[in-house]
Amino acid sequence: MEKGTGTTAGEALRSVFTELSGAGVPEARTEAEFILMHVLGAKRHELFLDAMRELTADEEKGLEEIVRRRIAREPSQFIFGEAWFRGLELKVTKDVLIPRPETELLVDEAVKVAGQLKGEIRLIDLCTGSGCIAVAAAKEIPGSLVYAADISAAALEVARENANRAGVADRVKFFQGDLFGAFSSELRGQVNMILSNPPYIAAAKIKTLEPEVKDFEPLWALSGGPDGLDFIKKIINEAWGFLVPGGVLLMEMGYGQANAVKGLAESSGAYENIEIIKDYWKIERILKAGRKA
Ligand SMILES: C[S@@+](CC[C@H](N)C(=O)[O-])C[C@H]1O[C@@H](n2cnc3c(N)ncnc32)[C@H](O)[C@@H]1O
Incomplete structure (x- = not known):
């Protein structure tokens, strides 16, 4: 298993929330959860059940890049290339x-x-x-x-x-x-x-x-x-x-x-x-x- 960075999922979630809300991103809490779910490949409840899981170096790097784009107010649908519509996952x-x-x-x-x-x-x-x-x-x-x-x-x-x-x-x-x-x-x-x-x-x-x-x-x-x-x-x-x-x-x-x-x-x-x-x-x-x- 890849060595952890020392940053836990719980800490990463709090820090992403702080950065997004500081940049005026609407619904920063939901967005922070969504971003962490993507980066960790986790379901929402897993972010909390596994809050002490450490991020790998790759995950931390990926997270920094996503947060940088989201703070610049790029919509998360464009960052991840997907959007949901009537239960369909669509490419955007x-x-x-x-x-x-x-x-x-x-x-x-x-x-x-x-x-x-x-x-x-x-x-x-x-x-x-x-x-x-x-x-x-x-x-x-x-x-x-x-x-x-x-x-x-x-x-x-x-x-x-x-x-x-x-x-x-x-x-x-x-x-x-x-x-x-x-x-x-x-x-x-x-x-x-x-x-x-x-x-x-x-x-x-x-x-x-x-x-x-x-x-x-x-x-x-x-x-x-x-x-x-x-x-x-x-x-x-x-x-x-x-x-x-x-x-x-x-x-x-x-x-x-x-x-x-x-x-x-x-x-x-x-x-x-x-x-x-x-x-x-x-x-x-x-x-x-x-x-x-
Ligand atoms: C408001 S978006 C709607 C996209 C999609 N139907 C939706 O609901 O999300 C409008 C679309 O009209 C297209 N469009 C703009 N001018 C057009 C034109 N003269 N003829 C046909 N499509 C046009 C744009 O490329 C864009 O995809």
Whole structure:
């Protein structure tokens, strides 16, 4: 067995917590535990049961490097290259947005809509990023066929790998392009659901976000133009053309955008049964709109 450094897991946990909280890292205690779990290859309860276990020199070196990056406010998902979404462990790199818990709700709604449909279900996931929505939807809607698109080739590479890891690569097809421009016109009028979490943050607001977001996540995944609605407007205007009559658009939006988004869907004249769905924090988060027959 490798010789210990004299630093125990308990001491390392306390010192990482102190460093992270000193650097203003949110939820420093949870983050410190998470980092130690990774470095020691331990489950959370083992950190406490085995608090006197000494770190090896390699573990201590690895820990220092991780803490250095986290103090610089790099998100732990980028440091470890993984993120969880609807029970799936996904690969993430700096080319993709880290999947957010509120986006899981979009898949929840898609699963509910799918439950009311018969026959083969076709979905589009626009602005797929890590592929989190596309992959989870394919996994949770058996037999469905997902057409996923993004403008970023690097993001699509990550999304492809995630589809492979989740065992749904045969049912998720990836396309590169600007919004619906990624798809062939043969797909028009053929899709039961369009899911999207587009960039929707107002450009001027980005500099006010946490360093983890503004300094590390890709700007092109965040910025939705001056009022944040550039992509949302385009998607509302074009989505109906790809939906079957009665098909459903489910799209995520930002805090305070619900009235504008609902207004855009209504004034387009293309949708009915327009609803705004709140997330787990009671924030208006998802537009649900059916294509008029
Ligand atoms: C908010 S992220 C969403 C990523 C992922 N769907 C999720 O929920 O985590 C937006 C994504 O839109 C992509 N994007 C930006 N501009 C685009 C465009 N014009 N056409 C297609 N995708 C675009 C970005 O590359 C990014 O992956």
